Every structure is written in structure tokens, then in C-alpha cells.
Amino acid sequence: MGEHGAIRLESLTRSYGRVVALDDVDLEVRAGEMMTLVGPSGSGKSTILRLIAGLDRPDGGRILVDGQDVSQVPPHRRAVAMVFQDFALYPHLTVLGNLLFGLRVRRVRRDEADRRARSAAERLGIGDLLDRYPDQTSGGQRQRIALARALLREPTVYLLDEPLASLDAPLRFATRADLLALHRDLGTTTVHVTHDQAEAMTLGDRVAVLDRGRIRQVGPPQQVYDEPADMFVAGFLGSPPMNLVPGGAVLGGSRGLILGIRPEDLTLDVDGSIEVTVDVVEALGSESILLTRGADGTRLTVRAGPRCGARPGETVRLRPNPDRVHHFDAETGRRR
Ligand SMILES: Nc1ncnc2c1ncn2[C@@H]1O[C@H](COP(=O)(O)OP(=O)(O)O)[C@@H](O)[C@H]1O
Ligand SMILES: [Mg+2]
Incomplete structure (x- = not known):
């Protein structure tokens, strides 16, 4: 065979x-x-x-x-x-x-x-x-x-x-x-x-x-x-797709970079480093997808637990998993 x-x-x-x-x-x-x-x-x-x-x-x-x-x-x-x-x-x-x-x-x-x-x-x-x-x-x-x-x-x-x-x-x-x-x-x-x-x-x-x-x-x-x-x-593999954020915004990093983080690598955490407002909560039964927005307007999609309790309009904090932040060259789009 x-x-x-x-x-x-x-x-x-x-x-x-x-x-x-x-x-x-x-x-x-x-x-x-x-x-x-x-x-x-x-x-x-x-x-x-x-x-x-x-x-x-x-x-x-x-x-x-x-x-x-x-x-x-x-x-x-x-x-x-x-x-x-x-x-x-x-x-x-x-x-x-x-x-x-x-x-x-x-x-x-x-x-x-x-x-x-x-x-x-x-x-x-x-x-x-x-x-x-x-x-x-x-x-x-x-x-x-x-x-x-x-x-x-x-x-x-x-x-x-x-x-x-x-x-x-x-x-x-x-x-x-x-x-x-x-x-x-x-x-x-x-x-x-x-x-x-x-x-x-x-x-x-x-x-x-x-x-x-x-x-x-x-x-x-x-x-x-x-x-x-x-x-x-x-952006193509993964649903919802990876969040892609300009360097210098909520995920840190320098200009000339685009930073990426997947929705499952953002966790609701009162001590999290990123403050966002929840716009939409999609309760899917097995999980919740939160569409959120940072103070500077950066949009972040978050994959949270099925009964995470977040409500639209609420302010919450997110903790990004630092090991799972991706770096891309803003010019070429290539991974760095
Ligand atoms: N026989 C054909 N005549 C004209 N254009 C075609 C023909 N076959 C494919 N194309 C074009 O080539 C590109 C790739 O097509 P295809 O291989 O069918 O894509 P996919 O299967 O990924 O959807 C598309 O832009 C399509 O319109
Ligand atoms: Mg085809």
C-alpha cells in the first residue's frame, strides 16, 4: 500500500x-x-x-x-x-x-x-x-x-x-x-x-x-x-478568522508589523491587559463568540465559554496568550 x-x-x-x-x-x-x-x-x-x-x-x-x-x-x-x-x-x-x-x-x-x-x-x-x-x-x-x-x-x-x-x-x-x-x-x-x-x-x-x-x-x-x-x-484558515491588528495598537509591537491573534487565544480576565467594549455576543451553544472593540477602535473577536456571561454594551478585559501572538510584515504580509 x-x-x-x-x-x-x-x-x-x-x-x-x-x-x-x-x-x-x-x-x-x-x-x-x-x-x-x-x-x-x-x-x-x-x-x-x-x-x-x-x-x-x-x-x-x-x-x-x-x-x-x-x-x-x-x-x-x-x-x-x-x-x-x-x-x-x-x-x-x-x-x-x-x-x-x-x-x-x-x-x-x-x-x-x-x-x-x-x-x-x-x-x-x-x-x-x-x-x-x-x-x-x-x-x-x-x-x-x-x-x-x-x-x-x-x-x-x-x-x-x-x-x-x-x-x-x-x-x-x-x-x-x-x-x-x-x-x-x-x-x-x-x-x-x-x-x-x-x-x-x-x-x-x-x-x-x-x-x-x-x-x-x-x-x-x-x-x-x-x-x-x-x-x-x-485569515483563511480558522473560523472566526484570526484578528489582525496594526503594530502599536492593542497588542503592542512596532509599526511596520501586523500582529495576529486567534479568537481562542484571547481570554476574558479581569486582570487582562486589553480593555474592550462588547458589541455582539453570539451564543452558539458550545461556545460564545464575542465581537468587541478597543478604545482605539480596534476590533477583536473572542472565543469564550458557552455561558461566559458577557453582555452587549459591557466593558470587559482580555488577556492575550503571549505565546500565540503572530507577527507579519505589514508591507509583504509574510510571517516574521
Ligand atoms: N474553462 C474556463 N474558461 C475560462 N475561465 C476559466 C475556465 N476554467 C477556469 N477558469 C477561471 O480560472 C480561475 C480558476 O478557476 P477554478 O480552478 O475553477 O477555481 P476553483 O476551483 O478554485 O474555484 C477562475 O477565475 C475561473 O473563472
Ligand atoms: Mg472548483
Whole structure:
């Protein structure tokens, strides 16, 4: 397990007319790894997947799979299986028909194909849906059908383009756990795309953060969260986002710096060094999010306990965790 499917992207560029979708992207995905590409809409995530799948060609750069340049290999001969956000099931085929389709194309014997399709369906908990048509299934079930179909290709690489995006929250949560378990069992290299930062934190062995066609940072999710390489990454990973405050304001520091602190690293404390007024209290059940404002107008978001007692209009004091203050260069946005 895990010795196949290493991917290497070298200086990939792709433009559509005047839109630069990818601007010199280098990325290495290790064999057997789950790599999550995360970034706002339009940052180039789907373009990267399409290039790996061979559904689109780069303007420049190379794509290597297991050390082989696959640029000239047509999509159907690349050992990749892509799951799209909209699932792309055949509406006129039953669920079983959808699962068998790829196997028939590859001339797998009828009884063998049937056996494999049923086993994949069982594995994804859709074994009782085989005779239905896609429009007789729910979004979550369709998502599993698409995954089962991808499973049947037995690829060396899975490419998952926002596979959970159209599911409602509880189902997304459950399916996220299933995807993780599936990846752990199969050990197949997976590149997974999402714009959801919680998904990026939980699903990848590593994340690559994209912004306007450029990779800003690559690393294990917790490491990227703890040490964001620049202000873009700092603001993108984490919800609510990190507070970013000019140097010389409430967090101290000098001019020319931007200081950052996450909402969970500010604590309500009568002896705290920062006095703020509470504007809004969002009681979320498991926690409270306080939107506050310092005397100089600096806004600070605070993650507090569920029954923290703070009320709008009240003045409170905050204690920043000094070990968790981030420093960024105000000019370049880079971490210092
Ligand atoms: N076929 C296309 N024609 C024109 N523009 C495209 C095409 N595909 C992508 N783009 C543009 O390239 C940029 C990156 O797109 P995409 O990779 O789909 O972003 P993401 O998946 O991160 O939302 C966007 O600005 C998008 O509008
Ligand atoms: Mg996309």
C-alpha cells in the first residue's frame, strides 16, 4: 500500500484568456497521502485537478505521476478517478448500471463486474439502492454512488472536487468521517479540493492553501494553522478568522508589523491587559463568540465559554496568550 501514486507538479501555469488560473504552481503529493487543496472560489483548485486528470492541458510546466511525465497521456489512460461536485451520474441508468458502466467499458466479465459493483455499494452503504435511478436518491446517496463508482476504477490516484459541498451539515460531517476511514483502508493517493476550511483541517494529511493561482503554504493542517506563512493563510484558515491588528495598537509591537491573534487565544480576565467594549455576543451553544472593540477602535473577536456571561454594551478585559501572538510584515504580509 502507498508505494504508487506520487504526484509532482512542476511550474504549472494555465491561463484562460486574460484570467491567470494557475501561476507557477509547484506541488508534491506523496504516494498514499491525502492532500487537500483549499482556497477561495476561483483560486485554481479545480484547474489543478483537471490538469492532473488530463481533462485540460497546462500552458507550461510538467505533471509527473510516479516519476513519469503524463503530459502526453490521454485522460482515459491515466490511472486517476475523479469525483466531481455534481457527481455526474448517468440519469438513464440505475445505480447498479452506473456502477457497472466503467467495468463494462473495461470489458470486465459480467459476473465479476456484478460482484465488484455490489461489494463497492455495500462498502459505501448504498447496497439497497442498486435498482433505483439517480433521481430517486438523495444528495448524500448520490455522493456515495459517485464515490463507489470511483472506487471501482481502482485508480492509483483519486481526485475529489468538493465532494461534500452539496450535502447538508450533519451528512457532510458523517461523510467526512467515512471518507477518512476509506482513505485509511485503501491508502490510495488522494487529492481533495474544498473551499471549506473545517474540511481542510480534518481531511488532509497535508493542506496546500491557494490564493489566485498561487500556492501560499503547504503543510500538515495543524502546523499551517499554528504557523501561517502569511496574512492570507492566517485569515483563511480558522473560523472566526484570526484578528489582525496594526503594530502599536492593542497588542503592542512596532509599526511596520501586523500582529495576529486567534479568537481562542484571547481570554476574558479581569486582570487582562486589553480593555474592550462588547458589541455582539453570539451564543452558539458550545461556545460564545464575542465581537468587541478597543478604545482605539480596534476590533477583536473572542472565543469564550458557552455561558461566559458577557453582555452587549459591557466593558470587559482580555488577556492575550503571549505565546500565540503572530507577527507579519505589514508591507509583504509574510510571517516574521
Ligand atoms: N474553462 C474556463 N474558461 C475560462 N475561465 C476559466 C475556465 N476554467 C477556469 N477558469 C477561471 O480560472 C480561475 C480558476 O478557476 P477554478 O480552478 O475553477 O477555481 P476553483 O476551483 O478554485 O474555484 C477562475 O477565475 C475561473 O473563472
Ligand atoms: Mg472548483
